[in-house]
Amino acid sequence: MYEKLQPVAEDPILALMARYRCDTHPNKLDLGIGVYKDEQGKTPIMQAVSSAERLLLAHETSKSYIGPAGSEGFNRLMAQLVFGGDHTVIREQRVVSAQTPGGCGALRIGAELLASCSPTGRIWVSDPTWANHRPLLAGAGLEIREYPYYDAEQRTIRFSEMIDTLNRAEAGDIVLLHGCCHNPTGADLEPAQWRALAELIERRGLMPFVDIAYQGLGEGLDEDAYGVRYLADYLPEMMVATSCSKNFGLYRERTGALFLIGRTASQTERAGGQLFSRIRSHYSMPPAHGGAVVETILDDPRLNALWMSELNAMRERIRYLRHQLVDRLEHAGVAGDFRHIRHQRGMFSFLGIAREQVVALRKQYSIYLVDSGRFNLAGLSNRSVDYFVDALAQTVGT
Ligand code: PMP
Numbered sequence: 001m002y003e004k005l006q007p008v009a010e011d012p013i014l015a016l017m018a019r020y021r022c023d024t025h026p027n028k029l030d031l032g033i034g035v036y037k038d039e040q041g042k043t044p045i046m047q048a049v050s051s052a053e054r055l056l057l058a059h060e061t062s063k064s065y066i067g068p069a070g071s072e073g074f075n076r077l078m079a080q081l082v083f084g085g086d087h088t089v090i091r092e093q094r095v096v097s098a099q100t101p102g103g104c105g106a107l108r109i110g111a112e113l114l115a116s117c118s119p120t121g122r123i124w125v126s127d128p129t130w131a132n133h134r135p136l137l138a139g140a141g142l143e144i145r146e147y148p149y150y151d152a153e154q155r156t157i158r159f160s161e162m163i164d165t166l167n168r169a170e171a172g173d174i175v176l177l178h179g180c181c182h183n184p185t186g187a188d189l190e191p192a193q194w195r196a197l198a199e200l201i202e203r204r205g206l207m208p209f210v211d212i213a214y215q216g217l218g219e220g221l222d223e224d225a226y227g228v229r230y231l232a233d234y235l236p237e238m239m240v241a242t243s244c245s246k247n248f249g250l251y252r253e254r255t256g257a258l259f260l261i262g263r264t265a266s267q268t269e270r271a272g273g274q275l276f277s278r279i280r281s282h283y284s285m286p287p288a289h290g291g292a293v294v295e296t297i298l299d300d301p302r303l304n305a306l307w308m309s310e311l312n313a314m315r316e317r318i319r320y321l322r323h324q325l326v327d328r329l330e331h332a333g334v335a336g337d338f339r340h341i342r343h344q345r346g347m348f349s350f351l352g353i354a355r356e357q358v359v360a361l362r363k364q365y366s367i368y369l370v371d372s373g374r375f376n377l378a379g380l381s382n383r384s385v386d387y388f389v390d391a392l393a394q395t396v397g398t
Contacts, residue, residue, distance in 0.1 A: 032395020070099020096272030103243025179212025255290030
């Protein structure tokens, strides 16, 4: 039976990671996959996470099933983290939450439900967007359209073109938005742009689906949630996918959440029932461990404070590296304009170099970036930034 199956094109980011692993160059540099790394190039377990795991090991009493929605405590605390404790949607009981297997699980199951109720079955995604958005959303049966987002020449958001395009979307179309730290561009909407977008979404009768996978890694936990909180306040309905992979460093534990916001408490509850039934028929229930770790941290003032200070340190390190890199590129006189890297947010930016130059960096210097020139700032360190700048000066010219 399997002989009928065609070979699959490799996932560009995972393939890059595999090639990096086999590379023996002493200065090899992985700036591809979106994983936070410290000054030593390690992705450590956060101390708050280790402490929570020790507590769980000592006190966990059962491994029995947790149910399709996951842990009630995790869901409650995550809704407070994303929307803020006293948000209207929480007070009015207009949000249903589900613990999911990572942000991907949230995106996929959210898309499954939306595909079953959107009258057009269409979703608009930014050009460009994270490579896995398409398979996750199209796999659920949604038809994908693109709205203009990033101007690679000007290194800014093409906001008026984005608005013009979405103004032509049909009522019932879904719009996927990156809550913060846009992947791959690092270019985020400003508050005034979120407000204009909310007005458009309401006027056109669109459905927002916000993917917020990097809360806390841009400007701060509350600042990064501005857009999602504003939309939730302004609009009657929306869907939100979040991830604990980056801000809790729980990548392989597959921990995330999906929030469904409805017009009224009773409509939300009914839609929630449909959501849980879809979960049951897909993966039945989320894995428990990562969610239990997050719940333990958010529920304990001491661990919560420790987690926040670790998250702040991660965010500050990325911001420092953004400035370090641009300072050194400018000092070395590397050809090109890199100023956008300073103020963009989160782990990623585009370098703005040609594909051949990306390939040359890989072949000659063992520096791994995604072909588009997207690179992960958190993959750099004080030590490796000079190697990177030298390699760029040789490859791109001065
Ligand atoms: N959305 C975006 C934009 C992402 O970059 C990621 C992770 N790379 C995710 C969602 C989901 O990540 P995970 O499933 O690992 O939580």
